[in-house]
Amino acid sequence: VCMLCGRPESDLDVCGPMLEAHGICAHAYCLLFASSLFEHAIERGPGRWDFPIENIRRVIEEAAETHCFVCGESKATITCQESGCDNSFHLPCAVEGECITQFFPPYRAFCREHRPESAVEAAPGDTTCIICMEPVGDRQSYSTMVCPACRTAWFHRSCMQENAIHAGIVCFVCPGCRERDLFLLEMLTMGILIPLSLPSWITNDSPELEERHSRCDARQCLCPGGREQVEEEGSWQLLLCCSCAAEGTHRACSNLGDSATSWQCAGCA
Ligand SMILES: [Zn+2]
Ligand SMILES: [Zn+2]
Ligand SMILES: [Zn+2]
Ligand SMILES: [Zn+2]
Ligand SMILES: [Zn+2]
Ligand SMILES: [Zn+2]
Ligand SMILES: [Zn+2]
CATH class of the missing domain: 3.30.40.10 (Zinc/RING finger domain, C3HC4 (zinc finger))
Known part of the structure; x- marks a missing residue:
């Protein structure tokens, strides 16, 4: 769980x-x-x-x-x-x-x-959902939403959420007027989840809760404080492998000068 x-x-x-x-x-x-x-x-x-x-x-x-x-x-x-x-x-x-x-x-x-409440002032009248064609009710609410651009396209939150999942961010426009910018902003503000507006790590296969690597893995660590001691600058600042980020080294333990800012581990070099 x-x-x-x-x-x-x-x-x-x-x-x-x-x-x-x-x-x-x-x-x-x-x-x-x-x-x-x-x-x-x-x-x-x-x-x-x-x-x-x-x-x-x-x-x-x-x-x-x-x-x-x-x-x-x-x-x-x-x-x-x-x-x-x-x-x-x-x-x-x-x-x-x-x-x-x-x-x-x-x-x-x-x-x-x-x-947040929608800033759009409009009432649906006797309108149906532009997606499922069922009535939307007689006022804006959590479940009844309207396009901020045309103000004539009404829809149920659940219908729009489903629509957004299928459309993704690239094809996500008002189903009525096809407007994109205002519509997208309003839908995000009102809590519609639109795929690909999400951080890419979610779709990445690597373990994502990974702690940032924080120790020196040099064959011989020279740091007087040990492999876990990390300083903000200088010889004992830790550089992570610029390719895998899974190995680290103190500058001094890999013969790097104090101005070096990137390093690759033996496995990646
Ligand atoms: Zn959960
Ligand atoms: Zn609960
Ligand atoms: Zn509250
Ligand atoms: Zn609907
Ligand atoms: Zn519209
Ligand atoms: Zn070291
Ligand atoms: Zn590496």
Whole structure:
């Protein structure tokens, strides 16, 4: 089970793939939204994020007695971003609780009371969903949404979510007017998950919770403080292999000058 939401392997479109490393097992999207976890994420490359293991453990500990305001169970790791609000929930409970999770950095989440409202002022009248053709109800709501560009295309949140999963970010436009920019921004703000707006590490096969490598692996380590001692600069600064990042060396232990900033391990060189 995911240690952040307590659910087993569940709907990929809701929680994302299950990631496992260093005794932690968590859904990719649960990691993105868990309270204050993303602020500690380390960017390893464009759109690639690593989550330090100690922060994940702390979030899990802190959430042990936090109850979800939707289902009442404990281990609710996502807390509303509104200051002073401590409504917490599980990612799989978000829709039932009418919560919004914004799938773009900094991955903010809001409870029912504090979720962003659409700035579009329009009422559906007697309109049907442009996707499923069923009635949309008589006003904008969590489940009834409108295109901010044309303001005439109405749809159900669930229909648009399904549509977004199929379309992906490249083909994602208003099904009515085909407008893209305003539409995309509004849908992301209102919590629609659009694939490929996600960090690429989620689709990468390597173990992604990996701790940043932090020791010198030189055949002979010369550092007086030992292999684990790492300084901010100078001879005992640690360089990670620029190809695999899985091996490290103190500058001095591989005969590198203090100005060297990159290094390759023997396996990659
Ligand atoms: Zn989860
Ligand atoms: Zn819940
Ligand atoms: Zn709230
Ligand atoms: Zn619909
Ligand atoms: Zn439109
Ligand atoms: Zn060393
Ligand atoms: Zn290497």
